[in-house]
Amino acid sequence: MLLNLIGAGRLGRTLARAWRDAGCCEIGAVLCRDAAHARAAVGFIGAGQPMTGLTGLPTAGLWLIATPDNAIAQVAGALAQAGGPCAADLVFHASGVLDAGVLAPLARQGATCGSLHPALSFAEPQRALGDLPGTAWAVEGDPAALPRLEALALALGGLPFRLAPGGKAAYHAATVVASNYLVTLNVLAQQLAVQAGLDAGTAAAVLGPLMRRTLDNVLALGPAAALTGPIARGDGATVARHLAVIDDMRLDAAYRTLGLATLPLTALPAESREALAGLLKLNTEATENTEARREHPQA
Numbered sequence: 337m338l339l340n341l342i343g344a345g346r347l348g349r350t351l352a353r354a355w356r357d358a359g360c361c362e363i364g365a366v367l368c369r370d371a372a373h374a375r376a377a378v379g380f381i382g383a384g385q386p387m388t389g390l391t392g393l394p395t396a397g398l399w400l401i402a403t404p405d406n407a408i409a410q411v412a413g414a415l416a417q418a419g420g421p422c423a424a425d426l427v428f429h430a431s432g433v434l435d436a437g438v439l440a441p442l443a444r445q446g447a448t449c450g451s452l453h454p455a456l457s458f459a460e461p462q463r464a465l466g467d468l469p470g471t472a473w474a475v476e477g478d479p480a481a482l483p484r485l486e487a488l489a490l491a492l493g494g495l496p497f498r499l500a501p502g503g504k505a506a507y508h509a510a511t512v513v514a515s516n517y518l519v520t521l522n523v524l525a526q527q528l529a530v531q532a533g534l535d536a537g538t539a540a541a542v543l544g545p546l547m548r549r550t551l552d553n554v555l556a557l558g559p560a561a562a563l564t565g566p567i568a569r570g571d572g573a574t575v576a577r578h579l580a581v582i583d584d585m586r587l588d589a590a591y592r593t594l595g596l597a598t599l600p601l602t603a604l605p606a607e608s609r610e611a612l613a614g615l616l617k618l619n620t621e622a623t624e625n626t627e628a629r630r631e632h633p634q635a
């Protein structure tokens with residue numbers, strides 16, 4: 337079976353190479369906007385025909401649209417107009433947030449459409465190849481697409497799971513909270529440690545192992561057993577001391593919001609929870625005033 341790759345950037349070239357190496361497919365078109373990029377992608381994959389336009393594409397059973405998310409709809413429309421994929425062809429993209437609906441013009445022509453999102457960073461294709469085994473893949477789309485997409489994930493040692501229709505945005509938000517916001521939490525914690533007088537290196541040495549061990553604990557023991565600290569103990573006096581020294585409004589809002597989200601994880605009696613909820617209540621007026629001052633410093 338031939339795979340046409342539309343968008344041979346970091347993810348596209350990595351997956352095309354991995355599927356070819358695994359014997360799942362041969363490679364047809366390898367398409368980028370820039371001819372030199374297309375040639376470099378063919379070099380990395382080890383096969384394929386470098387192309388820069390959607391006309392004259394070879395007939396293929398598999399079509400991966402691996403352009404940036406904001407180009408997928410336009411590429412799907414142009415492919416449909418160019419008479420690209422036809423009935424029985426499997427067309428899929430790899431966006432985390434968009435679903436198969438973005439391929440509607442191709443579905444109307446009878447193609448089987450879906451999406452396949454590996455929960456992995458493809459920052460560096462050679463390194464990503466080694467990380468593919470054991471990676472989770474979110475699969476969604478036409479019922480007929482699902483087993484074929486799952487087989488593609490399994491062929492690379494992946495762990496496919498199905499997403500219900502309408503689930504992509506919430507799934508992608510979950511990955512953002514779990515991954516991107518972990519970075520933000522580390523930075524916010526460092527900011528407080530530096531406020532306490534620690535130099536940046538000491539702050540990193542104190543907080544890094546703490547974060548790692550806490551993540552290990554929550555994954556091994558579950559949230560209720562892993563949660564320690566003043567909110568788990570119902571210690572309002574300590575929470576009040578924290579709030580009194582946090583002088584950055586963004587940090588204050590983050591501390592309060594995460595504290596409120598932590599309350600339901602505790603085994604505290606209702607009155608202790610209510611007392612803490614009162615302490616942690618967001619001071620929206622102060623936040624708005626600070627934002628206004630930030631945007632209009634002269635006002």
Ligand SMILES: NC(=O)c1ccc[n+]([C@@H]2O[C@H](COP(=O)([O-])OP(=O)(O)OC[C@H]3O[C@@H](n4cnc5c(N)ncnc54)[C@H](OP(=O)(O)O)[C@@H]3O)[C@@H](O)[C@H]2O)c1
Binds near residue numbers: 431432453457
């Ligand atoms: N990177 C990741 O870690 C990752 C992880 C999971 C999912 N994804 C998903 O994978 C998809 C691709 O992401 P990526 O990071 O691989 O992107 P990328 O490295 O920026 O590569 C995008 C490719 O698409 C081509 N392209 C851009 N606009 C196009 C258009 N209008 N028509 C045809 N080709 C076009 C680019 O060509 P030129 O090279 O000529 O510019 C490039 O080859 C996205 O849906 C993304 O959400 C990415």
